[in-house]
Amino acid sequence: MNKNKSEHTKDDNYLKHVSQIDQVNFLNFRRYLIDWYETVKRDLPWRKNQDPYKVWVSEIMLQQTQVDTVIPYFDRFIKQFPTPAALANAEEDQVLKAWEGLGYYSRARNLHAAVKEVAASYGGQVPVDKEELKSLKGIGPYTLGAIMSIAYNQPEPAVDGNVMRVLSRVFIIEEDIKKVKTRHIFEALVRRLIDQKRPSDFNQGLMELGALICKPTKPLCEECPLQSICLAHQQKIETTLPVKSKAKKQKKLNYYVAVIESPEGKILIEKRPSEGLLANLYQFPMIEQTKTDCSLLSEYLSAEYDTNLNQEQMLEPVKHVFSHLIWSIDAVKFMAQASFIPKEHQRWVDKKELGDLAFPVPHQKVLRQI
Incomplete structure (x- = not known):
């Protein structure tokens, strides 16, 4: 069985879960969506010339992050690394610093590694071949589809949360969107729906519709170009999907979090491990509160570093919410009576150097207090 026939058979199996697929006119869906998108599409910096590298960077940044937040980061990042070659030649610390504040730093590390591969294996040009592009680190099904359709105008599905929300309502798809199988259902549906001549506008239109109109809790159905063919709207169940x-x-x-200053005015920092949460970012020394009471923190750290540390002040507490964790931080400023040799993953830095290093958001909040 050839590859195209195999994919078609898979799609047929997934589309069995879209029981009301025949009740929506595909031609009207495409026409209404693209006509609307042409009229309302936002003037976003990565849309100006659909450069594959810029589309790639923007799509990685937009994962888990709102458009308005991404725009200034994108502009600064592209100014600093205007081409794949510029990014490939950068040091990781430079890339992480440019990404500082966006979070999900594995995105930046994967992008950096993938662009190095593009420079080494593809002459600095983002591959147009689907299999080559898919082989790059951090390129999953959504990013692959976004680059192929938006930059190269190929009819590939790019299914994100916005797209699943729109399609689940138009077709009344009642599958749990958290499940991998469900994403395959939507990808199969988009492959049938997508405008073969204008896949870039079609995919961007779907994303735009989900972002601006078909919102999670209060969809603006009266402004929706698909209102007349949306099955959920007809049945008044759009908010349940x-x-x-x-x-x-x-x-x-x-x-x-201990902010420790030496008699020479330097600050002790440490680098996080190269794997795991916030890998390779800098931070102030962190101690789990289960290890000691706050009143004994000075004695605990003095023993840890074999020198006397005097508590100077309690800083404002910091709370930071990750997707799966909540950090609650009590930050304390200490003065060391004498300099000491830091541990292997730590070093002393001048205060003016702190701004050049990439810190995770909770430690940036501490940094702003010193």
Whole structure:
């Protein structure tokens, strides 16, 4: 069985879950959507010339992050790294610093690694071949589809949360969008729906519709170009869709953060491990609150570093919410009576250097207080 026939058979199997597919006119869907998109599409910096590198960077930044937040980061990032070659030649610390504040730093590290591969194997040009592009680190099904359709105008599905929300309502798809199988259902549907001549406008139109009109809690149905063919709207059940299982409860972790200053006015920092949460970012020393009481923190750290540390002040507490964790931080400023040799992953830095290093958001909040 050839590859195209195999994919078609898979799609047929997934589309069995879209029981009301025949009740929506595909031609009208495409026409209404693209006509609307041409009229209302936002003037976003990565849309100006659909450069594959800029589309790639924007799509990675937009994962888990709102458009308005991304725009200034994107502009600064492209100014600093205007081409794949410029990004490939950068040091990781430079890339992480440029990404500072966007969060989900594995996105930046994967992008950096993938662009290095583009420079080494593809002459600095983002691959137009689907299989080559898919082989790059951090390129999943959504990013692959977005680059192929938006930059190269190929009819590939790019299914994100916005797209699933729109389609679940138009076709009344009651599958849990948290499940991998459900994403395959929507990808199969988009492959049937997509405008073969204008896949870039079609996919961007779907995303735009989900972002601006078909919102999660209060959809603006009266302004929707698909209102007349939306099955959920006809049945007044649009707010019940999409079906989404509840996220697991976030785990709460309590920490002390120690801002330690030497007699020479330098600040002790440390680098996080190269794997895991916030990998390779800098931070102030962190201590789990289960290890000691706040009143004994000075004695605990003095023993840890084999020198006397005097507590100077309590800083404002910091709370930071990750997707799966909540950090609650009590930050304390200490003065060391004498300099000491830092641990292997730590070093002393001048205060003026702190602004050049990439810190995670909770530690940026501490940094702004010193």
